Amino acid sequence: AQSVTQLGSHVSVSEGALVLLRCNYSSSVPPYLFWYVQYPNQGLQLLLKYTSAATLVKGINGFEAEFKKSETSFHLTKPSAHMSDAAEYFCAVSQGGGGADGLTFGKGTHLIIQP
């Protein structure tokens, strides 16, 4: 079985500050990990994905995430927040082997950017 825990349902940062959104996963096999972003009244868009290549993954809009197996974490960061980053962020995990669970999403973190 697989699961995802996102710490903090709401995160608030000032414009220009570091963004850190936390994600911890549980998987019985090496996982595939994803971060998605959802803007209001829209579907989810892929930010980045980890598929067992480099542990530091760069995504769109200046975001990146680091896979740490020892900590079972895949935290999302951005050095300098922009007002347009305000959205809901979802971490997701799959076991990649065609298991019946498919892709499992975390409960999401709402990112608030303060001017």
Next chain:
Amino acid sequence: DTAVSQTPKYLVTQMGNDKSIKCEQNLGHDTMYWYKQDSKKFLKIMFSYNNKELIINETVPNRFSPKSPDKAHLNLHINSLELGDSAVYFCASSQDWGGRSPLHFGNGTRLTVT
């Protein structure tokens, strides 16, 4: 060109009615999904089809019935709608089955049952 499109965007209906949501993808993907997002933004998979074959059928009421006429389409029919069915329903597709490929989402259908 919209990659994954679903219609309608909004659906307001009364309890007991039957309604359908349509989804089409023009990405040439083999796998399509239906997800339900509740008022707390929690996303839960409902169904997954791979090459028109049902792969995932989570514990959802049998009032929900997916239909995949071809690889590019996955529709969702809901019978006898209940208040608790109110949510945003997302269609998605991926290149292949197995969780290795990212999902491409439609913009959602906001269903309100009164």
